[in-house]
Amino acid sequence: MRKKSKFIGNSSLIDFRNMKPSIFRLLLVASVLISFSAKAQPFDSLLNKLNTEYPQEKIYLHFDKSSYNPGETIWFKAYIFSGTLPSQISKSFYAELLDAKGNVLQRKINPVVMSSGAAAFDLPDSMDNSILYVRAYTKWMLGFDSSYLFTKAIPINIAKKTVSTKKGVQQQTYYLQFFPEGGDLINGLESRVAFKATDRYGMPIKVKGEIVDAKGSKIASFASVHDGMGYFTMTPDAGSQYKAVWKDPVGANEQTNLPAAKNSGASLLLDQTADAIKFVIHRSGGTDSSYDYMYVVAQLQQQLLYRAKANLAVAPMTSGMIPTKDLPAGIVQVTLFTKTGIPVAERIVFVNHQDYYFITDLNSALKDMGKKKKNVIQIDVPDTIPCNLSVSVTDASLNVPPADGDDITSHLLLTSDIKGFVYNPTYYFSSDEDSIAAHLDLVMMTNGWRRFKWDDLLAGRWPKVALQPEDYITVSGNIIGLTRSQMADKELNEILIFKNGAQSFMNTPLEKDGGFKIPGLIFYDTAKLYYQINNDKNKVLTSKMSVRFDNNIRRNYLNYPLDSFEVARFIKPDSLVMARNKAVADRQIAQNEFDQKNSKTLSTIKITAKKKTKLEEMDELYTTAMFRSMDEITFLTEDDPFAINGTDVLTYLKGKVAGLQITGTGAQATMSWRGGTPDLFMNEMQVQVDAIQTINMSDVAMIKVFRPPFFGATGGGGSGAIAVYTKKGKALTDNVKGLDFISIPGYSPRREFYSPDYLTNLEIADQPDFRTTLYWNPFVLTGKDRRRIYLTFFNNDFTKKFRVVVEGVNADGKVTRIEKVFE
The missing domain is CATH 2.60.40 (Immunoglobulin-like)
Known part of the structure; x- marks a missing residue:
């Protein structure tokens, strides 16, 4: 009987039991309680260098729909994370539209605001491609593995003719892969062996069979329990070889060899409890003295959360617990090292305390499915923490979610951090049932951590980053x-x-x-x-x-080919859904052609609308979406005698905004709001106080004062913001007479979603409306004083069911997603 050994007294872990999750995300490792021997690798310093000098980003895109018709617009919102928090690294992001061969058809370059950004691709009316791809990245991400880049298949609803071939149907190939827990089978040590059965494109298949030795004797039986995955236990013997005998989905007999077992080594077995990860280490016979003492190291998002030194010199087995009670949701990588610092076993585990999300309530405040009728949706968030949301409203019968979808939760927490394809990743976050947690652990056992390799860190092979993050x-x-x-x-x-x-x-x-x-x-x-x-x-x-x-704008397109398996795995939308979309698209194209033929007649029709207010006119002329329709106070200076006679902007604002304290004058003026200094913008460019104070008030057209927080500022604008807009017109030409100039390319031209108002613009009520996306808003912002939001949209001519999707993040890095169908 094996004797269970104890850990010697220099285990190290951080006690997070009394630490708030938000503080943990910022200071995952606040201190180190032990020192390793001189021969041991400084795991904490390696991770610290990796996290400080090479923090990694990941992107998720929220699209307004799951498929598109020719002639429509692909609207999307990018959310950029680093670790468990919204990223503060990159200030620009790139999005590319590609065909199935990887050719770049369009590219958008966009600013990052509040760790997010929005853009759109316009599709032509006539298309031959039934599938396109969107790829998104930041320049900083190009310094790391290209598999980190966001890529998504976009179905295009067009009828493709089926081409017959005399060669017949290509024979399908099926694969069965085995993954010993910890990485290797060790002779004489019992091990769990996970498996995954797929077709040649990586799509899961059901499988069952037996493990036999070279003599054909049965060692174990196995059967998939979820999406082609499962596991069994076995103890390999020295000199034996093993294989699996199984049948593929068409009934053909198959054989697959198991990985060869090592003669000696150490195994790592992990199990999760409610508040900890339990690990068991076994040392086989025949190992050298480097296995006498071993190190267990656990990290989450490049942050050290546990390390311990285990004594295996006296007994060949030991165990321990890694506390996880106060860890945020995510993938924990547990690695076993020899005393000389060589990694010999590794396993990843998903820790999930259901604390990764915040609840968003979605209701219909006004519902009317009639033709062109007004509708209002109501969004409530329970917390005062600033939230950054995106909202889409589509025709539910035309926009049907794919069966294997990926959303903001599954992408940021799972698929962006592991190697390999995960089928239907949203399933693993659909509930907190034990069966789903067990299925997610099968994903962990059949995939690997991909953000870094310990071998590279220990050898001093750091990422080669040639492109630095952009400051806009x-x-x-x-x-x-x-x-x-x-x-x-x-x-x-x-x-x-x-x-x-x-x-x-x-x-x-x-x-x-x-x-x-x-x-x-x-x-x-x-x-x-x-x-x-x-x-x-x-x-x-x-x-x-x-x-x-x-x-610093990157001019060249990426020369990265698409993953051929990703192209092959593409699942077409349901044929009925495609037929419905095609009928709508055909009607829209016919209407466009009719409008073009009758453009002369239409141009003579006088269209009158509700007269815009002066503020609406100024907003339209001067501001972008980020600087309007928020919690702001606006001052129009044109007819304000105090502005005309004012000396400078801040002197003019004194006493006009409750809570905003302004002292001093000129460039020496100081501001205070909620204990901090408001951010300053001139024509929506962030500037210092001297730039604002040197403007002559006679040149100022409008001033906006945003109550805290202002999401458009770097760092979240916790003390509000002041935006100053200078007048346009003749004054500009006077300022630049005789000066040399150069034209500079900027970000891609902005597109704003058009949402008709059939109550105030009655003349357009008779025009056909074939919109399949009824509402799209990439920046719905909430905060302490904006916890309830009302959004208004108008129906088209035919929709009877609305699909509303809300996704987003808050300042603490928690995500939200809610989807409802109203009919």
């Missing part, structure tokens, strides 16, 4: 033609004029070699940058110099 659009350059003495202590004055006519003034110090950098720019389409040397009387220096400009 950064314009850089070099001045040529001036000497160092002429450029000493000089600044470059810039006036940036945007496509919509807004402007921004900047001063940038020159480096000794004439280099300069203008970071943090957010603008769309193109902008003109006018420039000259500061205090350059008669433009003496400016006329002598030339400037080379560049920006």
Whole structure:
């Protein structure tokens, strides 16, 4: 009988029992309680370096629909995470639309706000592709494994002709893979062996069979319990070979060899309890002295959460518990090392205390399925923590979710962190039943952690990151033609004029070699940058110099091929759903052709709508979606005598906003709101106080003061924000007369979802409405004073069932998803 050994007294773990989950996410390892021997690897320092210098990002896209018709728009919202929190690393993200061969058809470059961003792809009216793909990434993600990039198949509802072939149907191939727990079979040690049965595209199949030795004697039997997966136990003997005999789905006999067992080593067995991961270590005979003492190390999202030193010199078996009570939901990687720091066994476990989400309540405040009728949905969040949501309303009979879907929960917590394809990942978060937890553990046993390899860390092989995170659009350059003495202590004055006519003034110090950098720019389409040397009387220096400009936007498309298995795994929508969509698309195309033929007649129709207020006109002229329809106070300065006679912006605002404290004047003015300093924006570009205070009030068109929190600011805007908009028109041309300029490409032009209002615009009520997406809003923001949101939309001509989907995250990194059908 084997004697159970004890851990010697230098086990290390962090006590999270009294730590709030939000604090844990920020400070997963607050201290280290032991020191390893000089020969042991410093696991904590390796993980600390990995997490500090090479934090990794992952992206999830929420689409308005699951399939699209030709001529429609693919609307989507990107959520970007790093570890268990919304990412603060990247300020730009890229999205590409690809065909089945991997050719890039369209690309969008978008700013990241509140760790998220939104964009759209317009599909042509005529298409041959029945499937497209959307790939999304940040520049920082390109420094790591390309499999981290988000890729999703997008079905296009078109009728494809079936081409007959005389070669007949290609014979299907089936695979059975085996995964010994910990990584290896060890002779003489009992081991669990997980298995996964799939077709050649990775789709699961049912399987059952027997494990036999070389003599044909039965060792164990096995049968899949969920999506082709299951496990059995066996103890391999030295000198024996094993194989599985089984039948594939068509009844053909198959044989698959098991992995060869090692003559000696150590095994790692894991089991979960409600508040801990129990591990058991076995050491086989024939191992050298490096197995006398072994290290157990557990990490979650590159954060060390447990390490212990186990004594196997006296007895060949020991066990222990890794506390998980206060861990956030996610994949825990447990690795067993020899005393010399060599990893010999590894297993991943999903810890799930059902604390990864927050509840969102969704109801219909006004429901009317009549033609073009008004509807209102009501969204409630229970907490005061700021939340960032996206909402889609579609025709439920045309937009049917796929059977193997991936949503914000399953992607961020599961599929983005493990190797291999997971079929129907949303199933594993559908309830807290024990059977689902057991099935999820089968996924853990048949897949591996993919974010890093201990072998690489121990060997000092760190990721080779050539592209640094972007600080939005950064314009850089070099001045040529001036000497160092002429450029000493000089600044470059810039006036940036945007496509919509807004402007921004900047001063940038020159480096000794004439280099300069203008970071943090957010603008769309193109902008003109006018420039000259500061205090350059008669433009003496400016006329002598030339400037080379560049920006940090990635210009080249990715040359990464699509995963051939992902292309083959594509599941077409139900044929009835496709037929319904095609009928709607055909009607829309016919209507478009009719409108084009009768455009002359239609152009003579006078369309009148409800007169917009001055504020609505100013919002439309000056602001983007992030800076409107929030919790703000707006000041229009045109007819305000206090503004006309004001000295500067902050002096004008004194005493006008409850809670906003302003002291001092000019560039020395200070602000305070809720214990912090509000963020400042000029024409929606974040600036310092001196940039705001140098504006002449006669040049100010509008001021918006946003109550805390303001989600458009870096870091969440916990102290609110002040946005100043300068006037457009003649004043702009006066400022830039005689200055050199260069056109600079910016982010992809914005698209805003069109939602008709049939109550205020009666003339369009007679026009056909074939929209299949009735409402799309990528930025629905809630907070302390905005816990209930009402969203209004109008039905089309035919929909009788609405499918409403809400997804999102809060500032603590918890996610939400709710889907309802109203009829």
